[in-house]
Amino acid sequence: MMEKSFSSRTRKLENRVERFILDNEMISRGDRVLVGVSGGADSMCLLFLLQKFAPKLDFTLSVIHVEHGIRGEESIRDAEYVEKECFKLGVPFRVEHINAIELGAMRGKGVEEAAREARYEIFESEDADKIATAHHGDDSAETFLFQLVRGSSLAGLSGIPPVRGRIIRPLLCLNRQEIEGYCRDLNIDFRTDSTNLEDDYTRNRIRNRVLPLLSEINAAAKTHIAEAAADIREAQEFFEAYAERLFREFGKKTGEGRAELPLSAFDGKSEIVRRALVFRALKEMEAPLRDIGRSHVEAVLSLALGETGKTACLPNGVTVKKEYGKLVFSRGSCQSEDEASSFNERVEIPVEGQIRLSNGMVIKTEVLDWKEAINKDADLKHRAFQNKPYTKWMDYDKIKGTLILRKREPGDYIVIRRGRKKIKDLFTEERIEADKREALPLLALGKRIIWAIGLRISEDCKISERTERVFHITVHETGTMNKNRS
Numbered sequence: 001m002m003e004k005s006f007s008s009r010t011r012k013l014e015n016r017v018e019r020f021i022l023d024n025e026m027i028s029r030g031d032r033v034l035v036g037v038s039g040g041a042d043s044m045c046l047l048f049l050l051q052k053f054a055p056k057l058d059f060t061l062s063v064i065h066v067e068h069g070i071r072g073e074e075s076i077r078d079a080e081y082v083e084k085e086c087f088k089l090g091v092p093f094r095v096e097h098i099n100a101i102e103l104g105a106m107r108g109k110g111v112e113e114a115a116r117e118a119r120y121e122i123f124e125s126e127d128a129d130k131i132a133t134a135h136h137g138d139d140s141a142e143t144f145l146f147q148l149v150r151g152s153s154l155a156g157l158s159g160i161p162p163v164r165g166r167i168i169r170p171l172l173c174l175n176r177q178e179i180e181g182y183c184r185d186l187n188i189d190f191r192t193d194s195t196n197l198e199d200d201y202t203r204n205r206i207r208n209r210v211l212p213l214l215s216e217i218n219a220a221a222k223t224h225i226a227e228a229a230a231d232i233r234e235a236q237e238f239f240e241a242y243a244e245r246l247f248r249e250f251g252k253k254t255g256e257g258r259a260e261l262p263l264s265a266f267d268g269k270s271e272i273v274r275r276a277l278v279f280r281a282l283k284e285m286e287a288p289l290r291d292i293g294r295s296h297v298e299a300v301l302s303l304a305l306g307e308t309g310k311t312a313c314l315p316n317g318v319t320v321k322k323e324y325g326k327l328v329f330s331r332g333s334c335q336s337e338d339e340a341s342s343f344n345e346r347v348e349i350p351v352e353g354q355i356r357l358s359n360g361m362v363i364k365t366e367v368l369d370w371k372e373a374i375n376k377d378a379d380l381k382h383r384a385f386q387n388k389p390y391t392k393w394m395d396y397d398k399i400k401g402t403l404i405l406r407k408r409e410p411g412d413y414i415v416i417r418r419g420r421k422k423i424k425d426l427f428t429e430e431r432i433e434a435d436k437r438e439a440l441p442l443l444a445l446g447k448r449i450i451w452a453i454g455l456r457i458s459e460d461c462k463i464s465e466r467t468e469r470v471f472h473i474t475v476h477e478t479g480t481m482n483k484n485r486s
Contacts, residue, residue, distance in 0.1 A: 026168040029058040034128035039078040039191035042134035045179045062092040068115045069099040078191045110429035136171040141225035153294045158236045159229025243276035257331035259284035349403040362476040370470045389454045394461040396469040401445045414449045415460040
């Protein structure tokens with residue numbers, strides 16, 4: 001009886017995925033489909049499903065595994081495992097080795113983002129008709145929340161599309177629980193990436209902390225978020241099509257990496273249409289739009305209402321300047337009067353007391369007996385663990401030396417769970433724009449950064465069960481600090 005229920009469940013899941021592939025026209029007869037397989041449950045499920053569908057849908061299948069050079073022997077064993085499974089299935093396999101840490105340093109990006117970029121560069125260079133990745137419904141929910149807290153535009157809230165160029169994602173109709181259940185039912189072994197269990201990356205924190213909490217409120221929360229993202233994607237496609245027609249009517253490309261949009265194009269249009277039109281103009285710059293957030297688009301729209309000659313500096317070297325009766329979009333270096341100024345002070349911070357800096361920032365500090373403090377204030381322990389950007393509680397006995405508030409310097413690092421992270425890499429991971437990094441104050445002990453203000457504290461200073469004294473520090477915000485929060 002149990003075997004029949006397994007059989008019925010797996011058959012229903014396979015039918016759903018096959019129908020999803022057909023409804024989204026992912027694969028045509030005769031296609032050469034390359035599937036990216038990491039060895040995790042998601043990609044192993046995808047491999048087995050596509051191998052099952054290949055004869056019926058009439059396509060050929062091959063596998064590529066990208067080994068990122070991050071997890072040492074564990075990473076090598078993953079590659080060997082995928083190769084062994086492909087041999088059993090009779091599916092052609094090859095592996096590409098990269099060093100994501102070095103790539104991140106060279107490109108000025110975090111390790112996770114550099115690995116993703118390199119992975120897709122490898123995929124896109126392959127001689128295949130379609131490239132299948134194992135993104136599923138939970139990934140779409142994670143992406144939605146990640147973009148939501150970043151202050152993304154409508155485009156960023158669209159989740160993960162089933163098809164993007166040659167990239168196809170057949171598992172978006174499933175969630176992680178269904179995928180792992182399918183693997184268990186068919187005895188499909190898979191590898192677990194240990195870094196997915198850690199909370200050093202924002203996406204991991206969303207996956208490991210936020211989504212489980214939302215699922216306690218509603219067990220179908222992840223499904224509902226993914227569905228909302230799909231609805232937003234449909235709305236976004238509508239506005240993109242409308243903006244395309246408007247740009248063809250009003251806008252024009254005036255040279256390599258240069259476009260113009262007359263202000264009359266915005267007349268009588270709703271705010272959401274105006275934002276879509278700005279995005280369409282930015283598309284002419286061929287700059288990565290994933291770095292463009294709502295605040296950047298709002299800056300361009302504000303520019304349209306401002307004085308002639310004003311300039312807005314956007315990520316990836318995009319400059320928007322208001323000239324007579326039009327906005328001019330171009331790529332290159334950007335200097336504007338709104339560019340963040342450098343934080344040039346170097347101040348010793350007392351362990352108890354208050355200090356006011358020349359820019360008006362006020363810093364208050366105190367040292368408390370931890371047990372005594374939480375006995376007096378039952379809610380203190382809860383407040384101390386809240387992730388407030390300008391108030392931090394640390395283990396005082398883990399802070400040795402003179403605390404200096406200053407801007408970043410070469411060699412600065414912060415301690416994370418798996419070792420150290422360069423402050424430059426932290427800024428990249430947190431998407432702090434290059435022109436604002438010099439304005440972000442750091443609380444330092446030598447080259448060791450205790451707190452990147454507004455971001456995170458050092459892992460080795462956090463409160464634990466053994467904490468006896470706590471160091472409480474609060475920064476009262478000023479205009480400079482608010483600017484850096486955007």
